[in-house]
Amino acid sequence: xxxxxxxxxxxxxxxxxxxxxxxxxxxxxxxxxxxxxxxxxxxxxxxxxxxxxxxxxxxxxxxxxxxxxxxxxxxxxxxxxxxxxxxxxxxxxxxxxxxxxxxxxxxxxxxxxxxxxxxxxxxxxxxxxxxxxxxxxxxxxxxxxxxxxxxxxxxxxxxxxxxxxxxxxxxxxxxxxxxxxxxxxxxxxxxxxxxxxxxxxxxxxxxxxxxxxxxxxxxxxxxxxxxxxxxxxxxxxxxxxxxxxxxxxxxxxxxxxxxxxxxxxxxxxxxxxxxxxxxxxxxxxxxxxxxxxxxxxxxxxxxxxxxxxxxxxxxxxxxxxxxxxxxxxxxxxxxxxxxxxxxxxxxxxxxxxxxx
Ligand SMILES: [Zn+2]
Ligand SMILES: [Zn+2]
Numbered sequence: 001x002x003x004x005x006x007x008x009x010x011x012x013x014x015x016x017x018x019x020x021x022x023x024x025x026x027x028x029x030x031x032x033x034x035x036x037x038x039x040x041x042x043x044x045x046x047x048x049x050x051x052x053x054x055x056x057x058x059x060x061x062x063x064x065x066x067x068x069x070x071x072x073x074x075x076x077x078x079x080x081x082x083x084x085x086x087x088x089x090x091x092x093x094x095x096x097x098x099x100x101x102x103x104x105x106x107x108x109x110x111x112x113x114x115x116x117x118x119x120x121x122x123x124x125x126x127x128x129x130x131x132x133x134x135x136x137x138x139x140x141x142x143x144x145x146x147x148x149x150x151x152x153x154x155x156x157x158x159x160x161x162x163x164x165x166x167x168x169x170x171x172x173x174x175x176x177x178x179x180x181x182x183x184x185x186x187x188x189x190x191x192x193x194x195x196x197x198x199x200x201x202x203x204x205x206x207x208x209x210x211x212x213x214x215x216x217x218x219x220x221x222x223x224x225x226x227x228x229x230x231x232x233x234x235x236x237x238x239x240x241x242x243x244x245x246x247x248x249x250x251x252x253x254x255x256x257x258x259x260x261x262x263x264x265x266x267x268x269x270x271x272x273x274x275x276x277x278x279x280x281x282x283x284x285x286x287x288x289x290x291x292x293x294x295x296x297x298x299x300x301x302x303x304x305x306x307x308x309x310x311x312x313x314x315x316x317x318x319x320x321x322x323x324x325x326x327x328x329x330x331x332x333x334x335x336x337x338x339x340x341x342x343x344x345x346x347x348x349x350x351x352x353x354x355x356x
Contacts, residue, residue: 001118001269003276004036007050015118016111018073025049028063028075029114031086032056034122037075045078064088069103071110087117089129092139095165096147105168109142112188116195119265122272124354125199130159138198154190156197156258163190181247183332189262196261197254203353204257216345217260218253227252243338256342263333264346267311274314275300281313304347308340 004013011022013036019026026039028046033053039046045060052059052075059077064085066072074085082089090113095102120127130137137159143152144165152164166172168187177185204213214220231251240250249259274297282294293313301307315331322330335343350356 001115001273001276002035007038015115016073018067027073028061029073030056030061030075031117031121034118036073037061046075066110069097071107072114074114086121086127086129087114089131090117090127090138090140091142092130092160093141093143095142095144099144099146102144102165105144105165106142108168108187109163109165112186112191113140115188115269116191116265119192119269120195123265123268123350124356125350135159136202138195154194156194158201159198161191161194161198163194183329184246189266192262192265193258196258199261200254200257203349209349209352212345213257214253216342217256220253222252224252224254228255241334242336245333245335245339245342257346260339260342261346264343264350267307267343271297271301271307271311271314279314281317283317304344307347308335308343311335 001015004015004017005011006013006020006023006025006027008025009020009023011020013020013027015029015036017027017036020038026041026046027036028039028048029035030037030048030050030052032055033051035050035053037052038049039061040049041047042060045062047060051057052061056077059079061075062078064072064074064076064087065083066085066088067074072085072088074087076082076085084091088110095106097103097106117127128137130139135158139160141160141162142165143162145152152162152166154164154167155162167176167190173185173187204210228251231248236244236247236250240247244250244256244259245263246259249256277297279297280295281297283292286292293316295310295313297310297314301310312335315333319329319331322328
């Protein structure tokens with residue numbers, strides 16, 4: 001994620017900010033330029049102090065309707081008829097906001113969803129809503145299991161992504177993490193995983209990448225329900241860590257792809273953040289050893305290999321920092337050659353699909 005600057009006073013700003021802490025100006029996120037814009041109230045909307053991107057240049061803007069709910073700071077053009085921003089337009093079902101705890105949980109979902117959409121747009125991917133494209137679009141159902149007599153199963157089906165609101169509850173999610181023996185479980189991870197299934201449908205299925213996908217991830221025509229059942233019964237095969245980023249990825253080639261996709265998004269976002277902070281990793285010990293490293297994250301990696309070369313030293317530093325705070329590893333993963341090849345597949349697939 002990038003860092004931003006107030007266009008009125010130069011204050012450092014973050015993606016989630018709604019007002020400048022220094023000068024008090026309202027802020028809105030422009031999904032066309034992917035930047036936070038400082039705003040001045042005008043008669044018929046908000047006037048941007050910064051330059052809007054793409055076709056919005058020179059327009060006045062309004063806030064997404066979800067700004068009223070305190071869950072969105074994204075903008076829409078003032079003259080358009082659309083009430084919701086590109087990220088909130090993906091919502092089909094939001095939780096019942098009657099129970100007060102639901103609003104907090106929903107806010108956590110929105111925070112992750114907006115970061116997800118930012119990441120997708122940044123990669124150059126299109127993020128259509130089912131409201132506009134019923135067959136090829138994306139829709140989210142955020143369901144509270146307390147309101148669903150049959151429970152809620154997190155998953156993806158033809159662009160419809162269902163997420164269980166309980167996962168925004170830290171205690172419940174942590175319990176699930178423990179019961180499923182997962183080293184990592186986050187709301188953002190769920191969003192990035194489920195959207196991976198959507199882009200598999202869009203970019204891989206029945207296209208020029210399908211053969212290569214099967215060669216690398218396996219044959220997805222394998223019965224999905226049976227495979228999942230077997231996974232939950234028997235667990236992953238011994239030695240799975242060599243070929244899979246997570247135990248869940250072993251359950252079915254679709255899950256392997258979605259896990260790898262999510263992981264690729266973790267890496268690109270975290271590297272961008274490190275770059276935005278001008279982070280440098282240059283351990284002041286072991287400089288003569290084979291593991292000597294010195295990376296300046298402000299320079300953007302020109303290709304996949306460089307990106308991965310830079311990723312490992314950063315995760316080493318982050319894990320060690322976490323230990324200093326008594327927390328567990330921020331990055332509890334090991335990248336082998338096979339896993340890296342799968343990440344490269346996702347990288348190349350996105351590059352090919354977006355022409356970047
Ligand atoms: Zn300011
Ligand atoms: Zn919105």
